[in-house]
Amino acid sequence: MTRLSDLPIRDDLRGLTPYGAPQKHVRYALNVNENTHPIPEPVARDIVESLAHAVLTANRYPDREFTELRESLAGYLGHGLTSDHVWAANGSNEIIQQLLQAFGGPGRSVLGFPPSYSMHPIIAAGTGSRWIPAERDADYRISPETAVRAIEQHRPDLVFLCAPNNPTGTALPLETIAAAYDATDGIVFVDEAYAEFMPKDQPSALTLLPGRERLVVSRTMSKAFAFAGVRLGYLAADPAVADALRLVRLPYHLSALTQAAAVAALAHAPEMLAMVDDIAAQRDRMVAELPALGYRPWPSQANFVLFDGVADPRATFEALLARDILIRDVGIPNALRVTAGTAEETDFFLECLAALGPGGAQ
Template sequence: MTEELENLLRPDLRGQTPYGAPQLDVPVQLNTNENAYAIPADVAAVIEEHLSREVRGLNRYPDRDATALRADFAAYLGHGLTADHVWAANGSNEILQQLLQAFGGPGRTVLGFMPSYSMHPLLARGTGTAFIDAGREDDYTLSADHVRRAITEHDPDLVFLVSPNNPTGTALDADVIEAAYEAARGIVIVDEAYVEFARDPNSTALNRLEGRRRLVVSRTMSKAFAFAGARVGYLAADPELVEKLLLVRLPYHLSSLTQAAARGALACAAQLQAEVDELKHQRDRIVKNLRAKGLPVADSDANFVLFGGLADAAAVWRAVLDQGVLIRDVGLPGCLRITAGTEEETTAFLDAVETVMARRPELFSTDS
């Protein structure tokens, strides 16, 4: 960027770098927590049928409020929710951005607990909301007492909780969410992008929505639905809160084609999520195998695993990449993150780690 444009940029954005993950053409890509399985042909046919109905009407704007899609999401979520309890947008990032636009902004604060989803502080900055990091325990867990103390100390306008957390994969206990809601005066957002992979299927914060008008549960279709390329996110909350988001949404923000594709996918929800159990199996296989090698591994309720025991994480990342497997360096000292893949992809990763450990043991700080 030229000096002239740099000076014209907002001061809080100067010198910043955009969010991104390496996109490399390698045989095994396990770095961005995508669903490893492609959409089945028969499900693709259903989605294509939904899309074909919309093509001839593309001269008209889409349903501005995505009413039918929101009703489908409500039916999928259950818990007595209706379309009025649901909002949809282009990925859960836009959902979170709209929440910050509506309830954050200049002079307001959002509290997070890092390490967590790295987009949270970036979305806060983009909306002029001050981000406060209250941290976590040394083992990356989050307790009710920690959350309660942080909220009491900082008195934020919004609170970000992530369950299962990214990049650690750890799920929150119910008492953490309860403590956050009781201590906060503002909006409490539980980001559940990976909740379909949780070991306890009843761990969702949807169980606590009723009667809590400031609680929001954010979801995505990217992971369990294998729908990352479609960019569809949604939330569940009190209808009055959902209505407030209409003040900041862009006109016709969700295209007719996006809505149609999402409705087609939701019609096939059970089939699309049939591979979730297999991905959970591969995740648990990674955990068991890495621990057997003497590497510390965080318990995971997501479709990825954070592992440590690395004397030089960057060098291990590169050495695994040289074996044709792309994983993620999330910036945590001595740690890397691996997405659960197909059985073959998972095997390729485990074989790559074994090879690197044998050839370059100095890169690992393990007793094995």
């Protein structure tokens, strides 16, 4: 049987492994930060009706510029943005890929601050961009001074930041983003996949866009909008950034069905986002209750909680899986990450963890 190593794959891809979040059928899947709340039925009906209309013209290519969707996304984001400032793709991963195709590639580098979103270095490798890991401060934070020091040392073509960070949930000060932007002539990319779960008084990096033509802020409909299966990510930036991405995107890259579903969901943004407060409450509940079980949860502004004090993460992961609950081992020593879901899911997770005793399964 032919192995991957037997094929004439690119040298810089040899030995790499693909994105590997476990896919298992369990009662409670709390491992990939999906929104576990169902889409409200009235909203779902409108989305289905919109899809039905789109199917009737599916013999034609979709709007290559996804004009209505960009207008809807701009209206949702606010901050004085127009459709010219917005770009969308099949999930925020494709946004990242297109960004690196346009501004990265062979001979160019990307600076990131792990632990962070695991797909950032993977997509960098896939586009031939050199990934440069830089150290964070204590408690997974990044100060303006730390960001500037790393940029001045490595002179990257792109700087990747997460606000809030995945997998730690850590907040990122706007001062750090602004300082990073001023320290480089390259692109500064801020991944705001979990922005809707931040405290309402926490400003978004969107507020920094005016006058910063090299700043890019990405969002996704996968989390707060419970649209992970639809695959719709988007960014806000100077209109010239969208012009750059048009050079590398595949023609008609957003299907008519994706566009129709996303526009319909955005028309119901208040109803779709009503579940965000419930999810944040379950996140905060886990942060409050995990210490009594012998663990240290990290403060989180996302829809998940990273907690350490786990004696054997692999054994605890497997013990929870045996109880029909799937969480995530993100490779941080003595730590695991769990998605905040419904109250029922939180109850079950905390009960199972308590049953394993302090430190988890040995």
